[in-house]
Amino acid sequence: MKKRFSLLFSMLLVFSVFLAACGGGNADGDKADKKDKAKSNAEQELAININTEPPTLNPGLAKDSTSGAVLLQAFEGLTRINKDGKPEEAMAEKIDVSDDQLVYTFTLRDTKWSNGDPVTAQDFEYAWKWVLDPNNGAEYAYQLYYIKGAEAANLKGGSLDEVGIKALDDKTLEVTLENPTPFFTELTAFYTYYPVNKAIAENNPDWHTDAGENFTSNGPFKLVEWSHSDKVILEKNENYWDSDKVKLEKIEMFMINDANTELSMFDNGELDWAGKPNGQLPTDAMQALKDEGRLKIEPFAGIYWYKFNTKVEPLNNVNIRKALTYAIDRKSIINNITQTEEIPAMAIVPPTMFSENEKGYFKDNDVKKAKEYLQKGLEELGLKDASELPPISLSYNTLESHQKIAQAIQDMWKTELGIEVVLDNQEWAVYLDKIQSGDYQIGRLGWAADFNDPINFLEMFRDAAGGNNQTGWENEEFKNLLDESAKEKDPKKRAELLKKAEEIIIDELPVAPIYFNTTSWVQNDSLKGVVVSGLGDAQFKWAYFE
CATH class of the missing domain: 3.90.76.10 (Dipeptide-binding Protein; Domain 1)
Known part of the structure; x- marks a missing residue:
């Protein structure tokens, strides 16, 4: 399995995965019958989950x-x-x-x-x-x-x-x-x-806030219903230039923020797809889904990380940030919580772009080094030991997997470093506003590549006030390296400049990388033609039910 995973990572540099449904043997005949019956009653109608209310459907404001x-x-x-x-x-x-x-x-x-x-x-x-x-x-x-x-x-x-x-x-x-x-x-x-x-x-500046005559789009599907905090319904856009290629007549997108409910709806034939990239499977079900041959896993260019607010104490101290980052046991999180073959991240740019980052810049779960950095940081803050630090707040958006990871890291930081951590969670849109406004100490976020180039994982940190930075961190040498890379025409020299920029981030750690992502899901066996890209998104333009 490990060999297969490494091979897939190397192959995904520029390619997407075109998915025809795999067999895989549903272990429950009744569940399969329910799905077949449901689909026979709803030809070319796809039902998926997107977890939560979209914060916006204005392309110019979207950020998630x-x-x-x-x-x-x-x-x-x-x-x-x-x-x-x-x-x-x-x-x-x-x-x-x-x-x-x-x-x-x-x-x-x-x-x-x-x-x-x-x-x-x-x-x-x-x-x-x-x-x-x-x-x-x-x-x-x-x-x-x-x-x-x-x-x-x-x-x-x-x-x-x-x-x-x-x-x-x-x-x-x-x-x-x-x-x-x-x-x-x-x-x-x-x-x-x-x-x-x-x-x-x-x-009408508010054209994008509801379905109706003001909401116009130009893609394969059009918005016909937006029941806020419930579901979005798209239908085939007859005015789309390539509509002959579009087979689905309808896509129903539910907003179910509970992984167990999502999987249950899938097993009952109410959903045709459960899991990533748009939904979430319960971590407790992963091994059973693997054993049944139903779980599909593919790597993509994305990272799961914790961002530090470098403007607030004690996270404005680089040695405290290093201590927290080095003390994380990433393999334990992957093996015991996510269980979907992620790669521990001790770098920023995914291995699909920089292959050497499969190893990274530092050792995973290096508790000895973490304690050394903690001691340096405490001395710089004028403190004797970690017990004098006020509790640090760790924020995440409401989801089972985020909660379990936060609880595990909370325990790691307490056990290994003696640092008290309090957990804080909100619904997705509220959480995004909280992080963006800087009202946090440590916050969970992820990043899936917008395009297939290392600059996409680095440029967000160029300016302290720049969109998607949120850490308050800025470094002039880092900015200069990005500027040089933009002018460099030699691909090898450009890559070297970007690697130097990444080294600066790793040295100052405005973020704590945790793992490089995979996409994991189950799907209706009759669903064909969904394209899950190496950037971690799913296109339904070519999808259909057989």
């Missing part, structure tokens, strides 16, 4: 996997990541790139929004510049900084009119970059780069 799971089905960018994990033309039918690799000219297809309005180049220009407008608070604005003048407009008072995004006519979008960016057509498949119906958005 739950919102992204819905947006990926309802919207489409100039490009789309295909079944093989490669970007291909989507809203754009042709892409021309200048010889210096700085100017991209996208020629749009004759396409329509779900309400019949034409999708225009002006819709893209409007959406992207809206993200860059600092008044709109788009935390993912930095994903557009590859575009000329984008960072200046978002952070430094520059004019949006000077940004290198220009609709030459209804069907032609010209984009000028700051530097050659070989992965730019991967970026244009990401939700921050999706278009927005300009006419509707300008007339």
Whole structure:
């Protein structure tokens, strides 16, 4: 199993996994009968779980996997990541790139929004510049900084009119970059780069808060119902340019924040998919699901980590952060809690991008070193021992697996370091706001790659006030290395610069990496064509029931 896992990691550098349903032998004949009967009564209707209410369905404001799971089905960018994990033309039918690799000219297809309005180049220009407008608070604005003048407009008072995004006519979008960016057509498949119906958005700024005539999308599916805190319903978008390839007529997305309930609904035929990337399986059921041959596991470019608020005591002390990080027993968490073949993370960038990071920069569960760093940190704080530290708050969003991991680490820090930890949890949207506002000490988060390049795991830490940083940490040498990497055309030298940047993060540890992710799930045997990518998302454009 270990050999197979390593092989999969090496193969997933640029590829996605195209999933046809595996057999696997359901151990319970009654459960299989229920699923078959349920599906015969609902042809081409998919039921899944997304755990919780999406914080937003505005592509320009989205910053989380739950919102992204819905947006990926309802919207489409100039490009789309295909079944093989490669970007291909989507809203754009042709892409021309200048010889210096700085100017991209996208020629749009004759396409329509779900309400019949034409999708225009002006819709893209409007959406992207809206993200860059600092008044709109788009935390993912930095994903557009590859575009000329984008960072200046978002952070430094520059004019949006000077940004290198220009609709030459209804069907032609010209984009000028700051530097050659070989992965730019991967970026244009990401939700921050999706278009927005300009006419509707300008007339109704709240267009994205509910289903109805104001919510228009341009992807394979359209939003027909949003019962807040209950479910989202999507239906096939008859105006989608590639609708002939879309077989599903309906996707029902439930918001069930209990892993046991999710698995029970799957076994009863009420769900066709249970588990990641959009839901969660109960950790106590993992071994049984493996034994039954039902559990599917694939690695992807993602990391589970704890972020430190480096602006508050005692986490503003690097040695305290190092002590906490080194004292975590990652293998124990994987073997006893998650049980889905994750790799212990002693680095930031996944092994799918930097293969040497399967080993990492430091030893897992190095209690001896952790105690040395703790002693240094206590001396710098003027304390005699850990008992003089006030209890540290560890926050996480409500989910069984997050709770169990937090409890295990709470015990590790108490047992090995004598540090008292109090646990704190909230529902997802409330939790995100708490972390983003800096109202925390240590907080659980994860990161799944937005595109297949190491910079995606590093650039969020470029600026203390930047979107998705949340740690308050900033380092000038680190920033300079990222800037140099953006200008470096030699791939090997660029990788070396990014490795040096990663070394700085590991030396100062604004985050404690815990493990590199896998995707684990069970699915209806008659469900075919779902594409789970190496970036950890699921596309249903090509899905169907046999």
